[in-house]
Amino acid sequence: MLFENTREFAKKMDARDPLASYRSEFQFPKVNDKEVIYFTGNSLGLLPKAAKKYVDDVMKDWGEMAVEGHFYAEKPWWDYHERFSKPLSKIVGALPSEVTVMNTLTVNLHMLMVSFYNPTPQRFKIICEEKAFPSDQYMLQTQVKFHGLDPKDAIVEVKRREGEHNLRNEDIIAKINEVGDLLALVLIGGINYYTGQVLDMKAITEAGHKVGAYVGWDLAHAAGNIELSLHEWNADFAAWCSYKYMNAGPGSVSGCFIHEKHHNNKEMKRFGGWYGHNKQRRFLMEPEYDPNEGALGWQSSCTGVLAMAPYLASVEMFDAIGMKAISEKRDLITAYLEFVIKEIATEIGGNFEVITPENKKERGSQLSVLLHGEGRKLFDYLMKEGVIVDWREPAVIRMAPVPLYTRYEDMYEFGQILKKGILSLQ
């Protein structure tokens, strides 16, 4: 499509946008009495207005029913988490029995490592990405130490090539083949939090399996952002947080996926708890652990219903729209934002570079812009003018237009603010 950097063009695109009406279902913060231009849905999604009702319902039932709410609330609490299986499975391309919600992301990765990382002297290495989100690095280091190993021996980071911003899938696969029989696990972010790069999850999963390793994915930046086919790709496990693209609110529960092929593996270790116990028999208070069928058998505690409530509101919205429509709009708005940035750079000679891969298949909604000259001052200017982006050291601004609530006109407007900012700082 031929884009134009004009308000008229942006308005025309908004008028044609099949998802335009969803914007009014979100609450926007205000700066200078004006709704902000929100580009940080990749970090914390906006509040869906429906979430308030879902939370209020739980509060009301709690007040009026107290303990009876576990079984008699309109949406009973004892199996509230099961309401996610169907809609969430569609979002991540899984069978309903393969997904559940529980804990938070890093905790879920630790829980899944119990099942999928049991090193032996012959097979103990983990392949991950260089400069993964720090929580993932800390999780891996402490897991490896927990098994009495030295992270320097056990963790193999795939590096970017000299002068390149993104990882190459072929380098990850070559590293998998090089580590070969020693490789126990591949665990990488499906989308890198810093660059927004989408990896070839299918090919990497296949390569890991070929050498006999398990392959898991951190989908913090992928779930609700891009179309996934976890079941078909044969991933062993995955986990994601719900508060970014899925708008479930700060610190809300994490989702996880465990491939069907592992569900009946009685040898597989897991850390149990009564919510993972056979659902029909959970309240019989039996002494011996008998896990639920499927991903539900990886549960441990009862999950915070107040944390799940906004997530349920949001997941139902995703279910009504479908990832296909979301992805179609995402590709268009991301391309338009990049076009606007490049137009402004050309017009006034701004020295910035989009480091997210150009290929549509290798990006989701996030664009990471490396500011060679303007730096932190430009970021501060944008924030003051009501453009909410985020800053990552040493000089990257991450921005993600979100199909459910970003307008083309927002991006045009952003371009004008960006231009003013750069000119005023020169």
Ligand SMILES: Cc1ncc(COP(=O)(O)O)c(C=O)c1O
């Ligand atoms: C890739 C990645 N991993 C892990 C985390 C940590 O998530 P949590 O604090 O929910 O454990 C985040 C975001 O905070 C993330 O982006």
Ligand SMILES: Nc1ccccc1C(=O)C[C@H](N)C(=O)O
């Ligand atoms: N949970 C948070 C708490 C405080 C500040 C940021 C976060 C994030 O989620 C950051 C996110 N992982 C990111 O890539 O932006």
